[in-house]
Structure formats: structure tokens, C-alpha cells
Amino acid sequence: MKAMNPMKLFGSVRPATKNKTITYLMVLIFFGISGILVQTGSVGSLFTGLLVPMCYYIIMAVSLNLTVGILGELSLGHAGFMCVGAYVGGIFSLLTKDAISQVWIRFPLAMLIGGLCAALMGILIGVPILRLRGDYLAIVTLAFGEIIRKVVQNIYIVSDKNGLHFSFVNTVNPASIDLATKEEILNGPMAVSGIPKDTTLWIAVLMVMITLFVIMNLVDSRSGRAIMAIRDNRIAAEATGISITRHKLIVFVTSSFFAGLAGVLYAHFSTITPVKFDYNMSILILVFVVLGGIGNIRGSVIAAVILYALPELLRGFQNYRMLIYAIVLIVMMLLNNNAKFIQFKAGLGRKLFHRKAKEAA
Amino acid sequence: MSYLEVTNIGISFGGLRAVDDFCLNIEKGQLYGLIGPNGAGKTTVFNLLTGVYQPDKGKVELDGVNLTGRSPVEINQNGIARTFQNIRLFNNLTVQDNVKAGLHNQNSYSVFEGILRLPRYRRQEQAMDKRAVELLKVFDLDQEKDTLASNLPYGKQRKLEIVRAMATHPKLLLLDEPAAGMNPNETAELMETIQFVRGHFDMTILLIEHDMKLVSGICEELTVLNFGSVLVQGNTGDVLNNPEVITAYLGD
Numbered sequence: 001m002k003a004m005n006p007m008k009l010f011g012s013v014r015p016a017t018k019n020k021t022i023t024y025l026m027v028l029i030f031f032g033i034s035g036i037l038v039q040t041g042s043v044g045s046l047f048t049g050l051l052v053p054m055c056y057y058i059i060m061a062v063s064l065n066l067t068v069g070i071l072g073e074l075s076l077g078h079a080g081f082m083c084v085g086a087y088v089g090g091i092f093s094l095l096t097k098d099a100i101s102q103v104w105i106r107f108p109l110a111m112l113i114g115g116l117c118a119a120l121m122g123i124l125i126g127v128p129i130l131r132l133r134g135d136y137l138a139i140v141t142l143a144f145g146e147i148i149r150k151v152v153q154n155i156y157i158v159s160d161k162n163g164l165h166f167s168f169v170n171t172v173n174p175a176s177i178d179l180a181t182k183e184e185i186l187n188g189p190m191a192v193s194g195i196p197k198d199t200t201l202w203i204a205v206l207m208v209m210i211t212l213f214v215i216m217n218l219v220d221s222r223s224g225r226a227i228m229a230i231r232d233n234r235i236a237a238e239a240t241g242i243s244i245t246r247h248k249l250i251v252f253v254t255s256s257f258f259a260g261l262a263g264v265l266y267a268h269f270s271t272i273t274p275v276k277f278d279y280n281m282s283i284l285i286l287v288f289v290v291l292g293g294i295g296n297i298r299g300s301v302i303a304a305v306i307l308y309a310l311p312e313l314l315r316g317f318q319n320y321r322m323l324i325y326a327i328v329l330i331v332m333m334l335l336n337n338n339a340k341f342i343q344f345k346a347g348l349g350r351k352l353f354h355r356k357a358k359e360a361a
Numbered sequence: 362m363s364y365l366e367v368t369n370i371g372i373s374f375g376g377l378r379a380v381d382d383f384c385l386n387i388e389k390g391q392l393y394g395l396i397g398p399n400g401a402g403k404t405t406v407f408n409l410l411t412g413v414y415q416p417d418k419g420k421v422e423l424d425g426v427n428l429t430g431r432s433p434v435e436i437n438q439n440g441i442a443r444t445f446q447n448i449r450l451f452n453n454l455t456v457q458d459n460v461k462a463g464l465h466n467q468n469s470y471s472v473f474e475g476i477l478r479l480p481r482y483r484r485q486e487q488a489m490d491k492r493a494v495e496l497l498k499v500f501d502l503d504q505e506k507d508t509l510a511s512n513l514p515y516g517k518q519r520k521l522e523i524v525r526a527m528a529t530h531p532k533l534l535l536l537d538e539p540a541a542g543m544n545p546n547e548t549a550e551l552m553e554t555i556q557f558v559r560g561h562f563d564m565t566i567l568l569i570e571h572d573m574k575l576v577s578g579i580c581e582e583l584t585v586l587n588f589g590s591v592l593v594q595g596n597t598g599d600v601l602n603n604p605e606v607i608t609a610y611l612g613d
Binding site (some may be wrong): 214217218222225226228231233235238239242244 | 458
């Protein structure tokens with residue numbers, strides 16, 4: 001019997017499929033090894049604490065890359081969608097934690113509701129700005145992100161035996177509240193307390209995988225092709241019969257859904273305050289996307305992991321921390337545009353691949 | 362009743378009447394030329410026909426369907442495909458994906474079927490791949506199917522634009538200066554390609570061109586546009602020898 005040539009076997013797979021498989025494997029291997037290290041106690045608590053945030057930052061970066069890289073529209077309000085997801089999902093869990101005691105029902109529901117509310121926001125913001133492009137779109141999304149944060153910062157919700165009390169002004173009027181059963185749920189700019197800490201590493205990794213699955217398959221399908229056609233040439237896309245409205249909305253909805261999902265993970269992991277979802281967060285995610293390579297999903301994953309972990313791991317350098325961080329950003333930026341480095345990367349991939357093939361033969 | 366019937370369309374930009382009372386009748390299977398000096402409004406006519414601009418009066422009908430005032434997407438779905446004077450390809454997509462983008466509306470699997478990789482996705486994607494390669498083969502571009510569109514040489518980019526337009530399964534093909542920037546050899550090849558498209562796909566073609574060799578070589582009828590209105594219409598030979606046309610091009 002003739003031995004199968006592994007090179008050939010791999011060669012018959014579509015390049016897009018191969019690319020996706022590598023990305024999935026990369027994520028699984030990274031978090032698999034990290035998980036084992038955490039279990040065996042070989043890494044410190046600092047690193048352990050970074051793993052879950054890495055997951056939701058990956059989800060944020062990948063979903064933003066859909067808007068910025070695949071559709072080619074600059075969005076500066078991604079944190080706003082995360083904020084919606086975090087608060088809606090978080091409050092849902094807070095209110096139902098007694099009613100639905102099983103985590104495996106409550107948490108997926110929270111993620112779904114948080115994601116859907118963020119997606120709804122995506123439609124609400126998406127429809128009026130469909131005609132905007134470039135800088136104008138960036139300005140509107142930036143304002144939107146800030147508006148969301150400011151609104152959340154001014155919501156006060158208190159529950160008692162009569163139900164929920166809302167206020168936009170200040171702590172809900174105490175006269176109308178039954179003080180014996182009073183429970184503060186949202187207290188404006190203060191942190192929300194009492195959200196069950198349901199986010200575990202494996203759920204977060206699962207969500208990363210789902211996000212990657214949906215977004216990469218979307219990109220590698222009829223709709224994805226249409227979205228990229230719009231990015232490359234809007235006028236030609238229209239003349240080819242591709243509806244711009246429809247595909248822009250698909251992108252806004254998908255992107256904001258996953259940002260909302262990341263928000264839910266966030267809310268069930270650490271404490272949330274409105275200030276966390278400010279302009280800086282949006283820019284941070286954008287930095288992940290840009291440095292990972294615009295339109296490059298795997299790049300976003302890698303950049304999110306490295307750039308999120310770096311400032312935390314550099315805490316030892318104290319005051320020089322942000323200096324080193326800035327230098328790393330600049331070096332990454334230069335390398336990404338350097339023809340020699342790109343060649344080197346490609347060559348490295350080929351070498352590794354050849355060795356594997358030889359070993360297998 | 363003609364296949365394409367354009368009656369009295371016009372449009373103004375500010376105070377300028379860019380196109381006025383433009384009429385055009387093309388029969389099925391005809392190869393028709395639209396010529397005129399620079400700035401005569403030829404591309405504006407194309408933009409009116411494809412819905413990029415909305416005519417402020419008049420009517421456009423193709424195969425008995427009224428297309429006046431429709432959006433570019435609807436007009437394409439109703440059978441008009443075009444190429445552009447300055448090439449507009451999807452530069453970061455491969456040659457094959459450019460053609461598959463053209464096949465977009467002939468497939469119907471939904472976003473969810475695409476994400477979940479359901480059987481209809483696989484079936485239609487395979488059919489699309491096959492169809493795209495078939496089309497590329499017809500135009501002798503199948504060797505380059507995995508190349509990025511932006512990396513193709515100029516002549517092939519022009520060709521790919523035609524393939525993409527043909528992929529949308531049009532009834533009428535509009536070519537906006539297909540020979541612009543081509544050397545004589547490439548132009549000769551292009552003439553063959555256009556003739557071939559017409560024969561092979563039984564296509565009706567309207568083209569804008571400045572290259573008189575190409576125009577006199579392949580067009581059966583011509584319309585000459587000058588300052589936004591029709592100067593002369595008729596057989597290619599007659600039109601090109603018309604003293605008014607010569608004056609419009611060369612001056613008194």
C-alpha cells in the first residue's frame with residue numbers, strides 16, 4: 001500500500017479552511033497550556049488573573065476587526081456596545097440569581113440577552129449612520145460610545161418588595177421605598193455589586209471559539225465576500241448588485257452582538273463601573289486591531305493577548321511600564337510594515353512546515 | 362419596441378445641463394457605440410442608465426421593464442452590468458473572488474447557512490467556484506484565479522472587470538472606455554474579446570470609446586454626443602464621415 005503524503009493531504013484543503021484551523025488550534029493550545037499551568041500551580045496569581053480578561057479582549061478585538069478591517073469603516077465606540085452587554089447581562093443575572101439557581105441556564109441566558117441588547121443598539125446606531133463614511137462615522141460612533149456611558153452613569157435602580165424603581169436624577173426617592181426590603185441594584189457611577197461571578201476560564205475560551213467560528217465563517221462566505229467588495233470599492237459593489245445597506249447592517253449587528261457578549265463575560269468576572277467603558281477602552285481595542293493587522297483575524301487574537309498581558313506583566317518596572325509599552329507598540333507597528341520582516345515570517349512558516357512534513361514522511 | 366429604450370433623459374449639475382433630451386434605441390444583440398469629445402457627457406449617460414445618478418426627466422426601459430429611478434443594485438438585478446473608465450476592481454480579493462462577488466445575486470443561501478456551513482452553503486459555493494472558473498477560462502484568466510486582483514497587469518484587470526460584469530448575468534453590458542490606456546496590441550486583443558463576448562453570450566453591448574479604430578472596427582451603430590445632447594445617430598460608417606461630427610472633434 002502506498003503511504004499517504006501528508007503534504008498532499010493538507011494541500012487539498014482550501015487555504016481559508018487551513019487558516020481558520022490554525023487560528024482555532026492556536027487559541028486552544030495557548031489556553032490549554034495556560035489552563036494546565038494554572039491547575040498545577042506553576043504560574044503566579046498575576047498570570048492566572050489575566051487569562052479571562054484576555055478572552056474578552058480577544059472577542060472585542062475580533063468583533064471590532066469585522067467593522068474596521070473587513071468592512072473598512074472606522075468605529076470608535078466599541079466599548080459602548082460592551083457597556084450595554086455588561087450592564088444588561090449583569091443586571092439580568094443579578095435579578096434572576098435566586099429565581100434561576102442553575103448557572104448553566106442563567107449564564108447562557110444572560111449572555112444571549114446581553115448580546116442581543118447590544119446588537120439592538122448596533123441596529124439603532126447603524127440605521128441612521130448608514131450613509132456616513134470614514135471620519136464622520138468615526139465621530140458618530142465615538143459620540144455614541146460616550147453617550148451610552150454617560151446614560152448608564154446616571155441610572156439609579158433600587159428594588160424592594162413592590163418591584164423596581166428607576167431614576168435618572170439621583171438615588172431613588174426614599175419615601176416611596178420600602179426600606180426593609182430595599183436593595184440597590186444600580187447606583188449611577190458606583191460599581192455594581194452582587195453580580196454572580198459566573199465567568200470561568202473554560203466558558204470564556206468557549207466564547208472565544210464561538211466568536212472566531214461565527215466571524216471567520218461569516219467572512220469566508222457569500223456575505224463576507226460582499227462585505228469585502230464594499231470595502232474595496234463601494235461603487236463597483238453596487239454596480240455588481242451588492243446591497244450596501246444590508247451588508248453594513250449585518251456587520252454592525254454581528255460586531256455589536258459579540259461586543260455585548262464580551263461585556264457580559266466582563267460583568268461576571270470583575271466589578272463594572274461605567275468609567276471602565278470610556279473612550280480609552282475603545283481606543284485600546286482599536287490598537288489591538290491595528291497592530292494585529294487590519295482585516296487579519298488571527299492577528300487580532302495575538303495582539304489582544306500580547307498587548308493586554310504586557311502592561312500587567314511589566315508592573316515590575318513601575319514607572320517605566322508605559323514607556324516600555326509604548327516602545328513595544330512602535331516596534332510592532334514598524335515590523336508589521338517591514339517587507340523584510342513579512343518575508344521572514346513567511347519563511348519561518350515554510351521552514352516549520354517543511355520540517356513537520358519531513359518528520360511525518 | 363427596442364430592447365433598450367431610452368427616451369429624453371436629462372440631468373443638471375447646478376446650472377449646467379450635463380445631459381439633455383438623450384434618446385437611444387438598441388436592439389437585442391447589437392454592438393452599439395457612444396462617442397463624443399471630452400466632457401460631452403458620455404459617462405454621465407452611463408451613470409444615468411445604471412442609477413448612479415437619477416435622471417430628472419425621461420425614461421429608461423430594458424426588455425420592457427421600466428428602470429427609471431431605480432437604485433444601482435436594482436438596475437443591476439434587472440440586467441444592466443457595467444465596467445468603469447478608471448478600473449474599479451475589488452483589489453484585495455482574488456481574481457476568483459471578484460467573479461464570485463459578481464455571482465452574488467444568483468445564489469441564495471442565507472447568512473446563517475453560511476456561518477453554520479449547512480449543505481446549501483456547500484452546494485452553492487461549489488457551484489459558484491465551478492461557474493467562476495468556467496467564466497475565467499472563457500476569458501483566459503483561469504491561470505490567475507488565486508492572484509489578488511490588484512496584482513494583475515493592466516490589460517487583464519480590464520478583462521477581469523468584464524468577467525465580473527458578465528458574472529451578474531446581464532442582458533445589457535455597458536463598457537466605459539475599455540481600451541483606455543491600452544497599447545495597440547492590447548486593443549486588438551480587446552476587440553476580439555468584445556466580439557467574442559457578444560457571440561458567445563449573445564450579449565447586447567453599449568460602449569464608450571475614444572479609440573476610433575476600435576469603434577469603427579466593431580460597432581454597428583453610433584451615437585455622437587456633444588455638449589450633453591445627441592449630435593448624430595446612425596450607422597458607424599455614415600456617422601464617422603459626417604461633417605458635423607468631424608467639426609465637433611476637430612473644430613472648424
